[in-house]
Amino acid sequence: MAGPIHEFAQLPRARHTGNSVWRARRAERPEGATPTVGLIYNPRSHRNKGQDLDSRICPDVIVAQPGHRDQLPEALARLAERGIDLLVINGGDGTVRDVLTCGDAIFGDDWPVLAVLPKGKTNALAVDLDGPAEWTLQAAVDAFEYGRRIKRSPMAITPLDQPEARVMGFILGAGAFTLGTKAGQSAHKLGAFNSLAVGVTTFWGILQALFGTRANPWRRGARMDIRLAPNGVALEHSGLGDPARRQLLLASTLERFPAGIRPFGTLRNGLKLAVMDQVSRMMTLAIPAVLFGRGPRNLRERGFHQLAATGFEIELDDQFILDGEAFPAGRYRVEPGPEIEFVAP
Structure with missing residues (x-):
């Protein structure tokens, strides 16, 4: 949580592709078809350490397991190309921060629905969404159809001397x-x-x-x-x-x-x-x-x-x-980011 300062200039940045490909893929899906689900799994999150992801429970889920934060933009771009309807984040608040930051250039103001499986040391967002500590992947997928929808806008933090290096968090x-x-x-x-x-x-x-x-x-x-x-x-x-x-x-x-x-x-x-x-x-x-x-x-x-x-x-x-990580002194603008829809039980 209190590791070395993470400089904004070194944050992984996805090439700004917009979300036209993602929208087109979603538009091709017939009405009533099974939703396409993508999963970002962070093996370094506190409650995931020493455990392998068992994807047999939901074999149709598209799994991305980036080994490092730098690989997140490419992983999210691949999920966007598949036209996902639901993006499940398996990790803590820091994982959510990184996914939102790296996905900003891909999804812009039009994100897929998100679900959070609270697997980190801190899971404040999951508390806000009233998510159970033992919420499962299958339960999150079921909630896409039958659960509640809660809208939240993360904060967008932009260093005034580096306007292209904004991050998002809660x-x-x-x-x-x-x-x-x-x-x-x-x-x-x-x-x-x-x-x-x-x-x-x-x-x-x-x-x-x-x-x-x-x-x-x-x-x-x-x-x-x-x-x-x-x-x-x-x-x-x-x-x-x-x-x-x-x-x-x-x-x-x-x-x-x-x-x-x-x-x-x-x-x-x-x-x-x-x-x-x-x-x-x-x-x-x-x-x-x-x-x-x-x-x-x-x-x-x-x-x-x-x-x-x-x-x-x-x-x-x-x-x-x-969201648990240190950033350097400086001048910043803080404002609400895009409104994102989360599923909850």
Whole structure:
């Protein structure tokens, strides 16, 4: 989760072919025909390690098992050429991020229906989609016909100096969130995953912020300039601590989160931000209540900001985390990506 920084310029980029071939293949299929299913299987995901994919359960599924992230664009292009109706992603949040990023140039704004089999260390998207931890490939295929459909738009993050290198994902964090991700890696080593890992890292972060000085990394946060779309207005600062720094930033388009936390309060739809200034120790004690939607009034005056946005630009002097992987400091534009339909039980 907290591995080496992954530079945007080195991200695998598919040649922009558009989705005309995929649309044509789908249009050729007779009405009522069996849907064509493609599977991206990540053997490196936490719950897949040491296991071989058993495709006998669904022999008609087109399986792609790229050995490395660089092979994803070609694998997705091959699935698009087959005119798939359903794309099943077998992996965790990081696998979903890579599939969305590499598929951006192939599918554009018109993706096939997606299903997620939660096999990673973190599976926040699966929690949001109410997907069972033991959801199977066959169950996902059946859900294409008989299950629910849930629409979500991932965030599209574009470095302003590299407009062709955008990535897509669902949870972006900076400041103490970056430290929390590293602490989460330690929690994983101890056997804590998903909701339990969220609880462990939140508790540890509160202790650090409560007893540390402003020089403590958990309280110091990061320098960040946040400008809200469409007019580039700066996000207000409470005045607590250094006005150039924020203790924590979290942005997401998900609506439900592990452990039942509600970092955006009552906000649910679209792109949302939760930003925390360098709050007092007394307010640090209120963080659990805020996370579960029971915080005190006048949160903004106390250094907590919860808001919805059509997009924003951010300049950071430290790395940020997108779905479990670190990306470098810089200036970025964050906005909603294409609306994608997911199947759920």
